[in-house]
Amino acid sequence: MNAGQFISGAGHLGLIGWALAGNLFAPDTPPFEVTEVTAISAEEYAALTQSETVPEAIADVAILDAPDPGGPAPDLSSRADAAPERARPEEADASAPDRAPETLPEAPPPPRAGDVPGAAPQAPAAPPEESAALLPDADPQPRAAPRVRPDPVAPPEPDTLTEETSRDERAPDPEADAPAEPGEAAAPEAATTEIVTEAEKAAAAPERSLRPRARPGAPADAPEEPAPEAEPPDDAAVDAAIAEALGGDAPDPAPAPAGPPLSRGEREALRVAVGRCWNVGSLSTDALGTTVVVGLEMSRDGTPVNSSIRMVGATGGSGEASRQAFEAARRAIIRCGARGFDLPPEKYDRWRDIEMTFNPENMRTK
Numbered sequence: 001m002n003a004g005q006f007i008s009g010a011g012h013l014g015l016i017g018w019a020l021a022g023n024l025f026a027p028d029t030p031p032f033e034v035t036e037v038t039a040i041s042a043e044e045y046a047a048l049t050q051s052e053t054v055p056e057a058i059a060d061v062a063i064l065d066a067p068d069p070g071g072p073a074p075d076l077s078s079r080a081d082a083a084p085e086r087a088r089p090e091e092a093d094a095s096a097p098d099r100a101p102e103t104l105p106e107a108p109p110p111p112r113a114g115d116v117p118g119a120a121p122q123a124p125a126a127p128p129e130e131s132a133a134l135l136p137d138a139d140p141q142p143r144a145a146p147r148v149r150p151d152p153v154a155p156p157e158p159d160t161l162t163e164e165t166s167r168d169e170r171a172p173d174p175e176a177d178a179p180a181e182p183g184e185a186a187a188p189e190a191a192t193t194e195i196v197t198e199a200e201k202a203a204a205a206p207e208r209s210l211r212p213r214a215r216p217g218a219p220a221d222a223p224e225e226p227a228p229e230a231e232p233p234d235d236a237a238v239d240a241a242i243a244e245a246l247g248g249d250a251p252d253p254a255p256a257p258a259g260p261p262l263s264r265g266e267r268e269a270l271r272v273a274v275g276r277c278w279n280v281g282s283l284s285t286d287a288l289g290t291t292v293v294v295g296l297e298m299s300r301d302g303t304p305v306n307s308s309i310r311m312v313g314a315t316g317g318s319g320e321a322s323r324q325a326f327e328a329a330r331r332a333i334i335r336c337g338a339r340g341f342d343l344p345p346e347k348y349d350r351w352r353d354i355e356m357t358f359n360p361e362n363m364r365t366k
Helices: 005-027 042-049 235-245 264-275 319-336 345-351
Strands: 131-133 208-210 291-297 311-316 353-358
Touching: 264 319, 264 353, 291 319, 311 319, 319 353
Parallel strands: none
Antiparallel strands: 131 208, 291 311, 291 353
16 A cells, blocks of 8 residues: 555544544533513503603583672771880999980982982992902900099090099098089099000901002013114225235235046056055065155156155154155156156146155055
């Protein structure tokens, strides 16, 4: 038998086994929930949901008899209400009689504008200012009086005569032969139970506080006047002042080179041409670590001017090492430039003065 039959037989056996034993691992079916209900008709449901019963209409209505126009009229007279009984005030102490309250006549109401003929209509009153009323403290304060007695005496009327002692307090004079003639009645002088000092005077707060008034508006800012513009200085006067300060006419500056600058390919070709003749095998170890900058002038035919070759600067070595590195660079320029460098003649103003940096690791041209 081949492998395909074995695989087919194993697959069929597995399928049959899963069909037989697959239900053993199935989850249990949850029980069904059953709720008992009762079917009712629409009339029964309406009877259950009806909130209140509509009252039945009354068919029999009693009709009242019309009153007899010839009969006696009913008594419609009004009776006055009985006046309420007022409680009688308690009698005051005889030793300290109080003043009888004075009854002031009631002021007649002011006449209205419509009742008086020819009176002009009054203007509507201005709305009152809103204020908060502060009620003073109701603590009793002793009243100031010129005398001190155990029982206080109210001050008498302004036109009433006063005496220091009352007639009841005076002792009878046994030597008096006849009773004294009754004179004009005098009221006792006002008295209090304690001496009132300035420290005991109540410091009452103001009874009314006015509403704060609105803050006045800010004054309008005055328009700012523009500052006068400064006059530009005269260029001719400035040039004359500079020339006078320098002590004479300044020399004319060198003209800037005309034409476009050298491209990167032209600069790289010049660097490669000089590098072919640059021999650093004879330099010392100190000279190999020295970087020198060499400047020179070029002729129109591309050959260097040998007398113009000079060392602009050197870094990285001693004086002797810098001299050796400069001589090696000078020989490379003269040897490779004897036949002229391939430079564009239309850019001569750009490559007439050249500075070359000779570095053993990397040579670059300015």
